[in-house]
Amino acid sequence: MLTSFDLLLIGLSLVIFGAGLLKLKAAWSQGRPARRPGDLKGLVLYLLGQREILENRVAGLAHLALFWGVCFYLALAILAQFGPVIPPGLARLVSLISDLLGVALLAGLIFFALRRLGDREAAAPRGVLLPVAVLLIVVLSGFWAEGARLNLAPEGASWHAPAGWFFALLSPASPLFMQIMVRIHFFAVLLLLALVPFTFLRHLVTSSLNVYYRRQEPAGVIEPVDWQQPVIGADQRRDFNWKQLLDAEACVSCGRCEQSCPANISGKPLSPRKVMRALHENLRGGGGMEQSVSQDELWACTTCMACLEKCPVFVEPLDKLVDMRRYQVLDRGRLPSEAREMMRDLELYADTYGRGPAHREDWALGLEVPHISNLPGEAEVLLWVGCSGAFHPQYQQVARSMAHILNAAGVNFGILGKEEACCGDAARRLGDEERFETLAKKNIAALDKYGVKTLVCLCPHCYNTLRNEYPALGGHYQILSAVEFALRLIAKKRIYPKYPLAGRLTIHDPCYLGRGNGIYQPLRDLVGSLPGASLVELEQSRENGFCCGGGGGRMWLHEKLGENINNLRAAQVAHSGVQTVATACPFCLTMLEDGINSLETERPAKVRDLIEIVAMSLGRAH
Amino acid sequence: MTDLWVLYEHRGDTMEEATLGLVNEARRLLAQRGGDGRVTVVALGEDLEAGLQDLGTFGVDRVLYLESPDLGIYQGELYASLLSGLIKKHGPDYFLACHGPDNGDLCARLGATLESAVVTRALDLAWGEDGSWRAVRAVNNGYLFERLRLIRAQPLIASFLPAVLTPPQTGSDTQAPIVRVDYESLAPVTACELLEVIEADPGELDITEADIVVAVGRGVGQGDTFGVVHDLAQAIGGSLAATRPVVDRDLLPYERQIGQTGKTVAPKLIINCGISGANEYTAGMEKSQLVIALNTDPQARIFRFTDLGVLGDLHQVLPLLTQRLQELDPERG
Numbered sequence: 019m020l021t022s023f024d025l026l027l028i029g030l031s032l033v034i035f036g037a038g039l040l041k042l043k044a045a046w047s048q049g050r051p052a053r054r055p056g057d058l059k060g061l062v063l064y065l066l067g068q069r070e071i072l073e074n075r076v077a078g079l080a081h082l083a084l085f086w087g088v089c090f091y092l093a094l095a096i097l098a099q100f101g102p103v104i105p106p107g108l109a110r111l112v113s114l115i116s117d118l119l120g121v122a123l124l125a126g127l128i129f130f131a132l133r134r135l136g137d138r139e140a141a142a143p144r145g146v147l148l149p150v151a152v153l154l155i156v157v158l159s160g161f162w163a164e165g166a167r168l169n170l171a172p173e174g175a176s177w178h179a180p181a182g183w184f185f186a187l188l189s190p191a192s193p194l195f196m197q198i199m200v201r202i203h204f205f206a207v208l209l210l211l212a213l214v215p216f217t218f219l220r221h222l223v224t225s226s227l228n229v230y231y232r233r234q235e236p237a238g239v240i241e242p243v244d245w246q247q248p249v250i251g252a253d254q255r256r257d258f259n260w261k262q263l264l265d266a267e268a269c270v271s272c273g274r275c276e277q278s279c280p281a282n283i284s285g286k287p288l289s290p291r292k293v294m295r296a297l298h299e300n301l302r303g304g305g306g307m308e309q310s311v312s313q314d315e316l317w318a319c320t321t322c323m324a325c326l327e328k329c330p331v332f333v334e335p336l337d338k339l340v341d342m343r344r345y346q347v348l349d350r351g352r353l354p355s356e357a358r359e360m361m362r363d364l365e366l367y368a369d370t371y372g373r374g375p376a377h378r379e380d381w382a383l384g385l386e387v388p389h390i391s392n393l394p395g396e397a398e399v400l401l402w403v404g405c406s407g408a409f410h411p412q413y414q415q416v417a418r419s420m421a422h423i424l425n426a427a428g429v430n431f432g433i434l435g436k437e438e439a440c441c442g443d444a445a446r447r448l449g450d451e452e453r454f455e456t457l458a459k460k461n462i463a464a465l466d467k468y469g470v471k472t473l474v475c476l477c478p479h480c481y482n483t484l485r486n487e488y489p490a491l492g493g494h495y496q497i498l499s500a501v502e503f504a505l506r507l508i509a510k511k512r513i514y515p516k517y518p519l520a521g522r523l524t525i526h527d528p529c530y531l532g533r534g535n536g537i538y539q540p541l542r543d544l545v546g547s548l549p550g551a552s553l554v555e556l557e558q559s560r561e562n563g564f565c566c567g568g569g570g571g572r573m574w575l576h577e578k579l580g581e582n583i584n585n586l587r588a589a590q591v592a593h594s595g596v597q598t599v600a601t602a603c604p605f606c607l608t609m610l611e612d613g614i615n616s617l618e619t620e621r622p623a624k625v626r627d628l629i630e631i632v633a634m635s636l637g638r639a640h
Numbered sequence: 641m642t643d644l645w646v647l648y649e650h651r652g653d654t655m656e657e658a659t660l661g662l663v664n665e666a667r668r669l670l671a672q673r674g675g676d677g678r679v680t681v682v683a684l685g686e687d688l689e690a691g692l693q694d695l696g697t698f699g700v701d702r703v704l705y706l707e708s709p710d711l712g713i714y715q716g717e718l719y720a721s722l723l724s725g726l727i728k729k730h731g732p733d734y735f736l737a738c739h740g741p742d743n744g745d746l747c748a749r750l751g752a753t754l755e756s757a758v759v760t761r762a763l764d765l766a767w768g769e770d771g772s773w774r775a776v777r778a779v780n781n782g783y784l785f786e787r788l789r790l791i792r793a794q795p796l797i798a799s800f801l802p803a804v805l806t807p808p809q810t811g812s813d814t815q816a817p818i819v820r821v822d823y824e825s826l827a828p829v830t831a832c833e834l835l836e837v838i839e840a841d842p843g844e845l846d847i848t849e850a851d852i853v854v855a856v857g858r859g860v861g862q863g864d865t866f867g868v869v870h871d872l873a874q875a876i877g878g879s880l881a882a883t884r885p886v887v888d889r890d891l892l893p894y895e896r897q898i899g900q901t902g903k904t905v906a907p908k909l910i911i912n913c914g915i916s917g918a919n920e921y922t923a924g925m926e927k928s929q930l931v932i933a934l935n936t937d938p939q940a941r942i943f944r945f946t947d948l949g950v951l952g953d954l955h956q957v958l959p960l961l962t963q964r965l966q967e968l969d970p971e972r973g
């Protein structure tokens with residue numbers, strides 16, 4: 019039974035725990051406002067299954083053991099205070115479970131302790147070893163107390179306490195020893211509680227909260243800038259919103275983001291984990307992010323969203339990077355020089371190629387591609403061509419293929435033609451939010467003028483921007499990707515692919531269809547609906563797909579450090595031994611083709627857009 | 641009466657188009673201020689006479705010509721000393737130049753000497769409603785712009801970005817008198833003396849500045865094959881540039897990459913050797929004046945951009961070309 023001194027100690031550690039938490043909350047509450055509805059059901063399911071954490075098998079299992087071990091003992095300790103009477107059979111079962119869980123907990127602890135000790139990385143979180151050591155004391159003293167109790171008990175050790183039996187061998191049959199162990203156990207538990215807010219254990223609270231407040235929209239969405247703020251973008255901690263700061267508190271520095279970051283893998287200095295560590299340090303030390311994250315790191319991000327996908331606690335390094343880019347561009351006027359020309363083209367011509375509206379319809383010369391205003395009756399869809407479809411020589415072919423498919427299916431479609439402007443994806447992800455908003459508003463006005471309801475986008479970047487980012491600016495439409503729409507036309511038997519595909523084919527998942535919007539299966543279904551298709555999956559596909567290197571405005575930036583990302587991906591394609599690699603994005607197309615050419619292999623794989631492949635199967639030859 | 645001065649732009653003994661653009665700008669300013677006044681072109685240099693003859697037909701009222709062998713190349717101190725002397729003597733209201741490294745330097749010096757407003761990299765000048773001049777100029781490498789009010793401008797000194805200047809449409813047949821200014825009487829004071837000009841190797845010139853560019857692509861091949869293009873660049877006095885794969889292979893530094901992620905060039909002549917003409921490359925050279933390409937593949941996209949396309953192996957064709965050029969100009973190479 020607890021003495022009043024014990025109660026006092028419990029009270030004290032609870033007060034320290036509570037005060038620490040308030041201090042933590044004060045840290046992330048320095049941030050700007052953000053709207054994040056909580057998701058209680060999500061949190062409960064997450065904690066029960068820990069599926070995201072288990073993505074990494076070993077560490078995941080160790081974590082599971084720790085989590086359930088601690089929960090179980092906590093529940094047991096609380097229940098024990100009520101002195102329940104339980105039948106001996108059940109008591110033995112509980113004893114067995116508690117014994118085995120204790121062993122699992124011990125194993126998990128040793129695993130984490132060794133992992134941290136082996137990690138010389140300065141970016142690793144501080145304050146890990148102390149709580150691990152205290153937890154070790156808790157577990158070991160518990161076992162010894164149990165061992166001593168068994169030595170003293172008349173019936174001795176038995177099957178329902180195997181670990182206890184083992185510890186009984188190591189402990190004297192002394193009531194004093196047992197008492198000491200029980201006290202150590204008790205004090206250590208209280209110490210642990212008090213340590214939570216001040217050590218790595220804070221993630222019990224912060225990571226759980228982060229799961230609770232996780233993003234409900236698709237990963238591809240970037241939040242708009244609040245122009246009322248004194249600083250545009252973010253450099254100091256107060257420039258971030260509270261959820262972004264909570265992210266920094268929730269990051270456990272596990273490194274999963276870093277291990278799948280294409281920039282990091284290809285030898286650039288960027289690591290999303292280090293970005294989160296920097297923000298974490300910033301929350302305590304102050305100063306600007308500019309000092310801890312270099313320009314080379316900042317501009318290396320391809321916005322591939324692999325870090326978001328991989329983070330077990332839903333931290334989003336990407337939106338910090340975008341906000342820091344915004345600060346560099348809008349506050350400091352420091353857009354990388356290679357991208358300036360493109361940004362000026364956007365300003366002057368509203369396209370990324372600097373050709374101008376007068377040439378926006380050139381790709382459709384000689385084809386039946388009417389302007390939306392010239393349609394008989396109501397349009398079924400508007401084809402959103404995008405800058406690449408309109409101007410890039412290869413992607414113009416894809417635009418023509420799409421027009422062919424739509425005409426073959428008898429779809430009543432039109433284009434905006436000269437009134438279409440760049441969707442603004444590159445401008446936004448390069449930090450020029452002003453340019454993005456100008457372009458977006460122009461497009462929304464044009465779409466609304468013609469009362470457009472449904473759009474089909476050729477390019478995943480347009481798709482993501484129009485579908486997920488225009489609503490915040492008042493543009494609400496139904497947006498489909500070209501892949502989804504083509505698939506629908508085949509399913510409804512409006513077109514009949516008949517010419518078989520030759521050779522084996524693989525799929526490269528564009529980030530902005532895949533991780534950005536969860537569109538993986540339609541690409542496979544589309545291939546599957548073509549005669550003669552023989553699909554080989556790449557080792558890294560779907561959620562694990564490896565970026566081509568072209569997102570986030572990287573198409574316009576010089577890749578000066580490390581290896582070229584597209585060459586790495588091209589090597590993976592070459593390794594798969596396919597004849598064709600199909601994708602569904604103009605950037606991926608250019609990047610992969612360039613990468614495959616760089617390999618200078620005997621028989622390089624051909625890179626094609628899925629839309630082109632469908633059109634070919636319909637009988638349209640280039 | 642308003643007097644607007646325009647600095648004569650020339651390369652060697654020929655006038656540069658930008659001069660006429662400035663004259664046009666001067667005429668526009670004059671119109672804004674009521675039309676009463678004259679446009680004076682100020683020319684500094686040597687043997688410029690021929691180019692100055694026809695200026696009257698473009699709306700110039702008179703030419704001040706300062707000739708001396710010392711003025712063959714730009715020297716900031718000397719030019720500023722001479723011009724500030726002239727300006728103090730004649731008291732013009734405006735001094736307009738075309739922005740470039742030299743004139744940026746010159747205008748700054750004049751502004752300091754005359755304690756008057758200077759707008760470098762000017763995009764626009766307009767008479768404000770409050771009766772003072774307003775200017776827009778580019779800062780941060782042209783990425784951001786500033787709007788300025790010019791408080792003290794006697795004269796108003798501005799160097800315009802060449803891109804905003806448009807030459808006048810038609811000429812008349814009026815003549816502008818050429819007034820020669822006596823160099824000695826201006827007695828320029830300088831603190832340094834020019835001893836020697838060390839010529840740059842054309843091959844080393846920044847590719848955006850070069851008149852002739854020899855661009856190399858992956859077609860040059862692996863290994864020790866770079867000599868042929870290097871020799872050609874030497875022989876023709878061109879600057880070497882490359883596509884990304886060549887730069888990725890470290891055959892040339894990144895500064896020499898043309899294209900979407902490299903530099904944009906618009907030389908008078910570009911010779912593309914072993915380049916397929918991907919959009920990412922052509923985006924950086926489309927505005928070149930005379931385009932020649934050499935490629936083994938008749939389907940290569942680069943041929944869509946060429947004035948002269950040569951079908952052939954660069955390792956066979958280029959040495960012949962280099963040899964011919966050396967025969968024509970034995971001093972080079």
Ligand SMILES: Cc1cc2nc3c(=O)[nH]c(=O)nc-3n(C[C@H](O)[C@H](O)[C@H](O)COP(=O)(O)OP(=O)(O)OC[C@H]3O[C@@H](n4cnc5c(N)ncnc54)[C@H](O)[C@@H]3O)c2cc1C
Pocket residue numbers: 568572573574608609612615856857858859860882883884885886897898899900901902903913914915916917918919920921924934935936937940952953954955
């Ligand atoms: C995001 C991104 C940005 C890019 N940015 C740039 C950029 O800024 N600048 C750039 O240049 N590229 C850039 N690229 C690469 C671009 O897409 C092309 O891959 C590249 O320009 C091709 O270079 P190339 O013409 O030298 O090589 P290739 O396309 O391989 O062409 C070589 C040519 O040489 C010809 N050839 C071969 N042997 C001979 C011979 N003996 N004699 C004559 N001809 C021969 C061949 O017929 C072929 O046409 C970028 C790519 C991406 C994805």
Ligand code: SF4
Pocket residue numbers: 275278279280281282288289290318319320321322323324325326335336
């Ligand atoms: S978005 Fe992709 S490139 Fe950017 S930090 Fe995350 S993983 Fe790295």
Ligand code: SF4
Pocket residue numbers: 268269270271272273274275276290291294328329330331332333334335
């Ligand atoms: S951001 Fe997420 S994945 Fe990256 S180190 Fe932190 S917790 Fe791990």
